[in-house]
Amino acid sequence: MSEPAFDAESALPPGPVSRSRVRxxxxxxxxxxxxxxxxxxxxxxxxxxxxxxxxxxxxxxLEADGLTLPVIEASCEYAAPCxxxxxxxxxxxxxxxxxxxxAFSYAIERxxxxxxxxxxxxxxxxxxxxxxxxxxxxxxxxxxxxxADGERR
Amino acid sequence: MSEPAFDAESALPPGPVSRSRVRxxxxxxxxxxxxxxxxxxxxxxxxxxxxxxxxxxxxxxLEADGLTLPVIEASCEYAAPCxxxxxxxxxxxxxxxxxxxxAFSYAIERxxxxxxxxxxxxxxxxxxxxxxxxxxxxxxxxxxxxxADGERR
Amino acid sequence: MSEPAFDAESALPPGPVSRSRVRxxxxxxxxxxxxxxxxxxxxxxxxxxxxxxxxxxxxxxLEADGLTLPVIEASCEYAAPCxxxxxxxxxxxxxxxxxxxxAFSYAIERxxxxxxxxxxxxxxxxxxxxxxxxxxxxxxxxxxxxxADGERR
Amino acid sequence: MSEPAFDAESALPPGPVSRSRVRxxxxxxxxxxxxxxxxxxxxxxxxxxxxxxxxxxxxxxLEADGLTLPVIEASCEYAAPCxxxxxxxxxxxxxxxxxxxxAFSYAIERxxxxxxxxxxxxxxxxxxxxxxxxxxxxxxxxxxxxxADGERR
Numbered sequence: 001m002s003e004p005a006f007d008a009e010s011a012l013p014p015g016p017v018s019r020s021r022v023r024x025x026x027x028x029x030x031x032x033x034x035x036x037x038x039x040x041x042x043x044x045x046x047x048x049x050x051x052x053x054x055x056x057x058x059x060x061x062l063e064a065d066g067l068t069l070p071v072i073e074a075s076c077e078y079a080a081p082c083x084x085x086x087x088x089x090x091x092x093x094x095x096x097x098x099x100x101x102x103a104f105s106y107a108i109e110r111x112x113x114x115x116x117x118x119x120x121x122x123x124x125x126x127x128x129x130x131x132x133x134x135x136x137x138x139x140x141x142x143x144x145x146x147x148a149d150g151e152r153r
Numbered sequence: 154m155s156e157p158a159f160d161a162e163s164a165l166p167p168g169p170v171s172r173s174r175v176r177x178x179x180x181x182x183x184x185x186x187x188x189x190x191x192x193x194x195x196x197x198x199x200x201x202x203x204x205x206x207x208x209x210x211x212x213x214x215l216e217a218d219g220l221t222l223p224v225i226e227a228s229c230e231y232a233a234p235c236x237x238x239x240x241x242x243x244x245x246x247x248x249x250x251x252x253x254x255x256a257f258s259y260a261i262e263r264x265x266x267x268x269x270x271x272x273x274x275x276x277x278x279x280x281x282x283x284x285x286x287x288x289x290x291x292x293x294x295x296x297x298x299x300x301a302d303g304e305r306r
Numbered sequence: 307m308s309e310p311a312f313d314a315e316s317a318l319p320p321g322p323v324s325r326s327r328v329r330x331x332x333x334x335x336x337x338x339x340x341x342x343x344x345x346x347x348x349x350x351x352x353x354x355x356x357x358x359x360x361x362x363x364x365x366x367x368l369e370a371d372g373l374t375l376p377v378i379e380a381s382c383e384y385a386a387p388c389x390x391x392x393x394x395x396x397x398x399x400x401x402x403x404x405x406x407x408x409a410f411s412y413a414i415e416r417x418x419x420x421x422x423x424x425x426x427x428x429x430x431x432x433x434x435x436x437x438x439x440x441x442x443x444x445x446x447x448x449x450x451x452x453x454a455d456g457e458r459r
Numbered sequence: 460m461s462e463p464a465f466d467a468e469s470a471l472p473p474g475p476v477s478r479s480r481v482r483x484x485x486x487x488x489x490x491x492x493x494x495x496x497x498x499x500x501x502x503x504x505x506x507x508x509x510x511x512x513x514x515x516x517x518x519x520x521l522e523a524d525g526l527t528l529p530v531i532e533a534s535c536e537y538a539a540p541c542x543x544x545x546x547x548x549x550x551x552x553x554x555x556x557x558x559x560x561x562a563f564s565y566a567i568e569r570x571x572x573x574x575x576x577x578x579x580x581x582x583x584x585x586x587x588x589x590x591x592x593x594x595x596x597x598x599x600x601x602x603x604x605x606x607a608d609g610e611r612r
Contacts, residue, residue, distance in 0.1 A: 026508070026518075027191060027501045029184040031237055031369075036180050037377040038347035042486045045344075049485070049544070059485075060544040063337075071343040075381035084184055085508070085519040179355070179365075180348045184522075190530040190580075191504075194497035195333045202332070202391070212332075213391040216490075224496040228534035238355070238366040274496075333495050337488040337543055344486060390490055 016142055018051040020090040024082055034081035040108060041074055044119050047092030048104045055094070055142040067133055069102065069123040076119035080110065087111050096143035099134040100125045169295055171204040173243040177235055187234035193261060193270050194227055200245030201257045201274070208247070208295040220286055222255065222276040229272035233263065240264050249296035252287040253278045322448055324357040326396040330388055340387035346414060346423050347380055353398030354410045354427070361400070361448040373439055375408065375429040382425035386416065393417050402449035405440040406431045475601055477510040479549040483541055493540035499567060499576050500533055506551030507563045507580070514553070514601040526592055528561065528582040535578035539569065546570050555602035558593040559584045 022043055030036040052059050062069070082088060089109040097103050106119040127133035134140070175196055183189040205212050215222070235241060242262040250256050259272040280286035287293070328349055336342040358365050368375070388394060395415040403409050412425040433439035440446070481502055489495040511518050521528070541547060548568040556562050565578040586592035593599070 023505075025501060026183055026504050027189050030179055031182040031184065031186045032374060032376065033184045034376075037380055038180060038344045038351075041344035041347065042484060045485050046482075058544060068338060070338065070340075070387075071384055073381070073383050074343055075379070077379050078377055081376075085517060176352075178348060179351050185527060185529065187529075190533055191497045191500035194500065195331060198332050198497075199329075211391060221491060223491065223493075223540075224537055226534070226536050227496055228532070230532050231530055234529075238364060332489055333497060335490040336485055337490065337492045339490045342486050 015093045015095045016051065016055055017091065017093045018047065018054045020047050020050040020092065022046060022088050022090060024084050024086045024088065026084055029084050034083055037076070037078060040076050040078070040117050040119060041121075043088070043090050043108060044074070044076075044092075044104070044106045044121055047090040047106050048094065048121070050090075051092045051094050051104065052139070055139060057136065057139055062136075065136075066128045067135070068126050068128075070126060071121050072124050073122040074119070075121075076117055078117050080114050080116045082108065082110060082116050088116070094143045096135070096140055097122070099140060100132040102135065102143055168246045168248045169204065169208055170244065170246045171200065171207045173200050173203040173245065175199060175241050175243060177237050177239045177241065179237055182237050187236055190229070190231060193229050193231070193272060194274075196241070196243050196261060197227070197229075197245075197257070197259045197272050197274055200243035200259050201247065203243075204245045204247050204257065205292070208292060210289065210292055215289075215292075218289075219281045220288070221279050221281075223279060224274050225277050226275040227272070228274075229270055231270045233267050233269045235261065235263060235269050241269070247296045249288070249293055250275070252293060253285040255288065255296055321399045321401045322357065322361055323397065323399045324353065324360045326353050326356040326398065328352060328394050328396060330390050330392045330394065332390055335390050340389055343382070343384060346382050346384070346425060347427075349394070349396050349414060350380070350382075350398075350410070350412045350425050350427055353396040353412050354400065356396075357398045357400050357410065358445070361445060363442070363445055368442075368445075371442075372434045373441070374432050374434075376432060377427050378430050379428040380425070381427075382423055384423050386420050386422045388414065388416060388422045394422070400449045402441070402446055403428070405446060406438040408441065408449055474552045474554045475510065475514055476550065476552045477506065477513045479506050479509040479551065481505060481547050481549060483543050483545045483547065485543055488543050493542055496535070496537060499535050499537070499578060500580075502547070502549050502567060503533070503535075503551075503563070503565045503578050503580055506549040506565050507553065509549075510551045510553050510563065511598070514598060516595070516598055521595075524595075525587045526594070527585050527587075529585060530580050531583050532581040533578070534580075535576055537576045539573050539575045541567065541569060541575050547575070553602045555594070555599055556581070558599060559591040561594065561602055 024035055028035050028039045049059050091107040091109060093105045095103050101124055103120060103122045107115050108117040110116050125133050125135045177188055181188050181192045202212050244260040244262060246258045248256050254277055256273060256275045260268050261270040263269050278286050278288050330341055334341050334345045355365050397413040397415060399411045401409050407430055409426060409428045413421050414423040416422050431439050431441045483494055487494050487498045508518050550566040550568060552564045554562050560583055562579060562581045566574050567576040569575050584592050584594045
């Protein structure tokens with residue numbers, strides 16, 4: 001691959017960041033011989049799960065506590081394919097948009113350093129009754145570092 | 154394909170039967186160019202959902218009524234591959250094993266008449282509290298026709 | 307659901323359109339009790355497969371002919387949840403962006419008329435050797451109707 | 460969980476063994492709040508991929524070399540549910556059934572030591588032209604240790 005490797009993290013907006021590893025499963029490939037495009041969104045979810053864990057909570061606990069974070073927007077730009085058995089890195093950054101809204105940015109890094117894809121998801125914080133509910137203070141604080149940087153890539 | 158087409162239904166045990174259609178999704182293929190093996194179990198679930206519907210209930214209603222049918226055993230034999238965009242028929246037969254246990258048999262039929270796979274799942278009827286609960290009488294009756302035929306293929 | 311139903315088609319850009327039906331699979335739900343967000347992209351692929359079929363070709367034939375349409379961008383906005391066993395309509399519109407680039411817009415319509423989600427994918431036309439290749443003339447023509455309408459939603 | 464934990468490995472037939480770790484993804488759950496049954500077969504594939512790696516080859520290399528191992532039979536018995544974010548261990552054992560046939564046995568171990576499921580897959584060794592082809596000698600040797608133990612669980 002002649003594409004120049006570049007630092008996935010530097011291209012992401014500031015804020016808390018985590019790095020997760022996934023190895024591409026056979027189930028994730030399609031007959032084009034590469035990873036099927038919808039599966040990147042599954043990896044994004046792994047990324048934000050891990051990021052929340054590094055911030056001192058888990059999404060599992062949030063849900064047990066009655067708070068869910070349904071996705072309200074999701075997008076991905078695909079730059080280079082990923083293949084079976086590749087060991088990928090998911091670089092995830094989180095950002096508080098408001099007390100009841102959070103966004104995550106993602107980069108999928110291949111073993112050769114190429115950024116295969118970049119994505120973004122936006123989430124509403126919702127209580128069990130379906131109404132908006134503020135994120136827990138510690139999580140809001142941890143995610144708020146980058147609020148002054150503008151909301152969008 | 155030189156394999157002789159044969160009647161999928163005749164190879165299934167007696168009992169109520171339904172036929173469902175699915176068209177193979179690109180997402181369901183893998184890099185071997187055929188359908189990934191785990192996806193047949195997703196089709197089986199479509200088959201049993203449709204069979205229950207023809208028997209006058211829906212699985213959705215069963216769950217709303219507090220009864221679930223978790224899988225306790227599942228198996229599949231793969232005879233011939235399925236490919237992207239193939240229009241397949243799922244032939245499903247249900248059988249009551251006991252008031253709290255039910256089994257389904259499946260055949261996946263390709264457009265050329267070849268049976269691509271056969272499978273079987275066994276389910277326990279469980280209440281919300283995790284304890285066994287008898288299936289509703291109407292469903293038990295509908296599924297009981299074949300009880301004398303022996304439990305296994 | 308108090309949300310007013312509105313016409314999914316009118317909100318899509320002009321161009322050839324198709325309507326596909328899918329019934330939500332149990333496999334497509336998650337523990338939140340609704341469809342997992344990545345699965346909408348699988349439905350989008352069903353939509354564009356069907357749209358190409360109505361335009362007189364199939365994606366299967368395109369690939370057999372050495373042309374692939376890898377996704378280079380994908381996005382989705384989620385407005386309302388979809389649930390197990392719902393019968394959904396995928397409304398798909400296609401648009402030629404250039405002889406080697408095509409975009410599709412999607413709306414997922416629930417049985418109650420609510421538009422659960424809207425999405426968009428953009429695709430490059432690529433030959434087997436990985437180089438750009440013009441779409442077949444008939445397909446270009448069929449998709450070109452809306453070129454003057456501006457490229458983006 | 461009152462179920463006694465027992466050693467998953469001791470219940471598997473002898474032969475080379477590997478242990479893989481997976482963390483349950485949100486995408487893998489369904490509306491019952493537990494892992495959807497078909498996903499266990501995806502984990503099995505991770506297990507056998509890892510086992511082959513420990514035996515000194517990779518499935519990726521086998522395929523690059525023109526040999527595929529399509530599944531011809533697959534089964535799973537489900538004993539206890541797995542939940543989102545659980546860290547599971549996949550214990551995999553491989554066994555040569557003949558120079559052109561191999562079987563793998565699997566146990567899915569939960570963090571609390573409970574064996575959630577046991578499974579088995581059987582595979583044919585097939586060349587690119589679709590005809591049977593002997594497994595590479597080194598792999599045959601590594602998998603042959605348990606041939607005298609009887610072919611089935």
